[in-house]
Every structure is written in C-alpha cells, then in structure tokens.
Amino acid sequence: MLDLLLRGARLPGESETREIGIKEGLISELEPDAQQTIDLGGALVTPALVEPHIHLDAVLTVGEPRHNQTGSLFEGIAIWAERVRTLTVEDVKQRVRTVLRWQLANGVQFVRSHVDVCDPELKAVRALVELREEIGDQVHLQLVAFPQQGIMSFDGGQDLMRKAVDLGVDVVGAIPHFELTREYGVDSVKFAFALASNKGLRVDIHCDETDDDHSRFIETMAAETIRLGMGGRVTASHTTAMHSYNNAYAYRLINNLKRAQMHMVTNPLDNSTLQGRFDSYPIRRGHTRVKELLSAGINVCIGHDSVMDPWYPLGYGDPMQSAFVLAHYGQMSGHSELRTLMDMITWNGASALGLEKYGLLPGCRADLCAFDAPTEMDAIRLIAPRKLVLRGGKIVARTEPARTTVTWDGREEMVDFLNPPRNQLRDP
Ligand SMILES: [Zn+2]
Numbered sequence: 001m002l003d004l005l006l007r008g009a010r011l012p013g014e015s016e017t018r019e020i021g022i023k024e025g026l027i028s029e030l031e032p033d034a035q036q037t038i039d040l041g042g043a044l045v046t047p048a049l050v051e052p053h054i055h056l057d058a059v060l061t062v063g064e065p066r067h068n069q070t071g072s073l074f075e076g077i078a079i080w081a082e083r084v085r086t087l088t089v090e091d092v093k094q095r096v097r098t099v100l101r102w103q104l105a106n107g108v109q110f111v112r113s114h115v116d117v118c119d120p121e122l123k124a125v126r127a128l129v130e131l132r133e134e135i136g137d138q139v140h141l142q143l144v145a146f147p148q149q150g151i152m153s154f155d156g157g158q159d160l161m162r163k164a165v166d167l168g169v170d171v172v173g174a175i176p177h178f179e180l181t182r183e184y185g186v187d188s189v190k191f192a193f194a195l196a197s198n199k200g201l202r203v204d205i206h207c208d209e210t211d212d213d214h215s216r217f218i219e220t221m222a223a224e225t226i227r228l229g230m231g232g233r234v235t236a237s238h239t240t241a242m243h244s245y246n247n248a249y250a251y252r253l254i255n256n257l258k259r260a261q262m263h264m265v266t267n268p269l270d271n272s273t274l275q276g277r278f279d280s281y282p283i284r285r286g287h288t289r290v291k292e293l294l295s296a297g298i299n300v301c302i303g304h305d306s307v308m309d310p311w312y313p314l315g316y317g318d319p320m321q322s323a324f325v326l327a328h329y330g331q332m333s334g335h336s337e338l339r340t341l342m343d344m345i346t347w348n349g350a351s352a353l354g355l356e357k358y359g360l361l362p363g364c365r366a367d368l369c370a371f372d373a374p375t376e377m378d379a380i381r382l383i384a385p386r387k388l389v390l391r392g393g394k395i396v397a398r399t400e401p402a403r404t405t406v407t408w409d410g411r412e413e414m415v416d417f418l419n420p421p422r423n424q425l426r427d428p
Pocket residue numbers: 053055114206237305
C-alpha cells in the first residue's frame with residue numbers, strides 16, 4: 001500500500017495529468033491502495049527547487065549600517081566590510097534560519113551557499129557549519145569557502161581557506177578577478193583546485209564577475225578541470241565578462257567548457273543591477289552567454305545570489321523570481337525557453353550540486369513542489385504560489401493562494417489570473 005497518492009499532477013512538458021505514488025519517502029510505482037490521497041487539481045508538479053548560488057551569511061543585512069545609495073557592487077563591498085565587523089555567530093544563524101524557512105516555503109530544498117572566509121575568526125563559516133548540523137535533513141545545505149577579498153591578496157587568505165575546509169565546508173571557491181594582479185588570479189584558481197582535489201571536494205568559483213573583457217580566468221578553470229580529471233565537479237559562477245568577449249574567443253572557450261564538463265551558474269537578479277555600471281550608453285547587459293552555453297550542451301543553472309543584502313535589497317529567496325528576470329534579461333521568452341527556465345531551477349541545479357535520487361521517476365526521493373498553476377508558462381508568468389511542498393513524501397509547506405475581487409458595474413466579483421480558461425492545454 002502507498003503512503004500517499006497524488007492525483008491530478010501535471011508534470012513538466014506533459015499535457016495530461018497523472019498520479020504519483022509515494023512510499024517510504026520515495027516516489028513509487030502505483031499500487032491499488034493508499035493511506036492518503038490528495039487531489040492537486042491539475043497543478044504543475046516539479047521536483048524540489050534547487051538554489052545553487054546564494055550568500056546566506058549576508059542575507060537580511062540591507063541598511064546595516066547604511067543603505068547602498070548607488071546600488072553598485074563597490075559600494076556594496078564597502079558597506080559589507082563595515083557590517084562584517086559586528087558579525088557574530090548567533091547573528092548569522094538567526095538571519096539564515098529565517099531565509100531557509102522562506103526558501104522551503106518557495107519549494108527550495110537544496111541550497112548551495114557561499115560563505116565569506118575573509119575573517120580571521122571565520123565566524124560566518126562556524127555559524128553555517130553549526131546550522132547545517134542543526135537543520136538535519138530538513139534542507140540540504142552545501143557550503144562553499146568564499147574568499148570575498150581574495151586568496152592571494154588578503155592577509156592569511158590561503159590559511160583561512162584551509163581552515164574553512166578543516167571546519168567542514170563542502171566546496172572550495174575563489175574570486176580571481178578581484179585579486180591584485182592577473183597572476184594572483186591565476187594562482188588563486190590553481191590554489192582552489194589543488195585544495196579541492198586533495199580533499200575530494202567540489203569547486204565553485206566566482207569567476208569573471210566584471211564587464212572587463214580581459215578577465216579570462218574561466219579558461220584557467222577549464223584547463224585545471226581537464227588536467228585534474230574533475231569534470232562534473234566544477235562550477236563557474238557569474239562569468240559576466242563572457243558577455244563582452246569577442247565571438248572568436250567565446251567560441252573556443254565554450255568548446256573547452258563543454259570538454260571540461262563544467263557547470264555554469266548565472267545570477268540574473270544581482271547581475272542585471274550590478275553590471276554595465278561603467279558604461280555610458282549603450283549600456284551592456286553584462287550577462288553571461290546563457291543561450292550559447294545551453295545550445296552547446298553545457299549545464300547552466302540559475303542562482304538567486306543575494307536576499308536583502310548590501311548588493312541587492314530585494315527578493316525573498318524564490319528562484320521563480322530569478323527565472324522571471326532571466327526570461328526578460330536573457331531573452332528567453334520563447335515557448336520552449338520558458339520550459340528551459342524551469343529546468344534551470346530544478347534538474348540543472350541538481351546536476352551542479354551532484355544530487356542523487358533527484359527527479360520524478362520511481363526510486364527518486366519524494367521531494368516535490370506543486371504550483372498553483374497548470375503549466376510552466378503560467379507558473380513563471382504569475383510567479384505562482386507553491387501550494388504544496390513535500391519533502392521525503394511529507395508536507396513541509398503550503399500556501400493558500402490569494403483571493404482577489406474587483407467591483408465592476410457595482411458588483412463584486414472574483415478575479416482569476418489564470419483566466420481566460422483554455423478549453424484544453426494545447427502543447428502546454
Ligand atoms: Zn555570488
């Protein structure tokens with residue numbers, strides 16, 4: 001007998017609804033009986049959403065000690081340097097506890113967080129390692145040692161990276177474009193790869209997050225990935241300089257990224273506001289080449305990056321907002337591209353994080369997300385509420401959709417944003 005039977009679930013890319021059986025926390029083959037049945041009424045059901053790139057240690061610090069008035073990356077870094085002085089382990093934990101709950105409510109159950117290690121006491125790393133233990137299996141949390149001020153250019157930077165690894169981070173980071181020289185940048189990438197490969201860890205580097213077309217550390221990442229045989233375990237985040245590379249160089253680079261089997265993370269919320277700041281008109285979008293990377297068969301996922309911090313004052317941890325912005329900013333409003341956006345916040349992220357038993361097939365963990373919308377297009381259009389979130393087959397979040405009325409011709413009537421109702425879901 002099944003523990004739970006979900007009726008009326010519409011899976012991505014399918015027009016008919018189907019049933020999903022759940023047994024002992026896993027998706028199961030269907031059986032005749034179930035202890036409990038829930039009718040989802042045609043809701044789109046995806047696997048749990050994946051957040052492959054967020055800075056949890058900085059969340060909810062917007063306005064502390066002051067607001068970022070220009071909205072620039074550099075004012076953000078200056079404000080963060082002030083805020084870091086008052087950081088405590090408990091301060092970090094309290095803010096992160098809040099945002100993890102927001103993420104779970106949004107259907108996010110797998111989170112990779114970068115954590116700043118440029119602090120001799122490593123308070124943020126300690127806080128997040130403790131919190132990862134404290135939350136258990138409620139949310140899967142991966143931590144990246146992230147040197148905000150650089151590895152080679154920050155006093156004791158290499159030691160702090162090693163200490164963060166000893167404290168138990170899962171992934172090794174770097175920020176080569178922020179190092180004092182190009183050579184330091186290359187050295188920092190090689191340092192990160194050596195550390196990760198010695199310890200059997202993954203790599204996720206903030207790479208070329210600038211509009212400078214001379215910032216080309218990603219080629220060193222590809223070379224190190226190939227040299228060390230780390231294909232599938234390496235992620236390059238941001239890579240906004242790729243927007244400005246000449247096409248001949250980009251062509252060669254993208255081929256090498258494919259050969260290296262690297263994962264890419266694009267962060268449309270932060271980078272749509274931060275890039276192009278040194279341009280007069282025309283202002284470049286400063287965004288990595290998402291469509292070219294995807295069509296080359298490279299795994300690209302979408303990150304949120306910031307939630308209410310000195311760099312980005314908005315957001316509530318919902319990957320659907322990031323996908324919505326990428327639909328515009330990355331010109332991905334084509335019908336099948338909207339579906340691709342959903343893949344980029346689910347399966348693609350799962351692949352970058354190396355998740356196992358992820359998906360909708362029998363044998364996968366029953367970590368699911370049901371939208372208050374029937375199709376991918378409607379889910380993105382409405383940034384539809386997650387009406388039900390299941391983890392290991394148990395309901396862990398639910399949202400009652402808002403009820404809206406208008407008064408028209410003197411009569412109050414219900415508004416349904418899913419209208420006009422379509423007779424049938426043609427090629428949903
Ligand atoms: Zn970032």
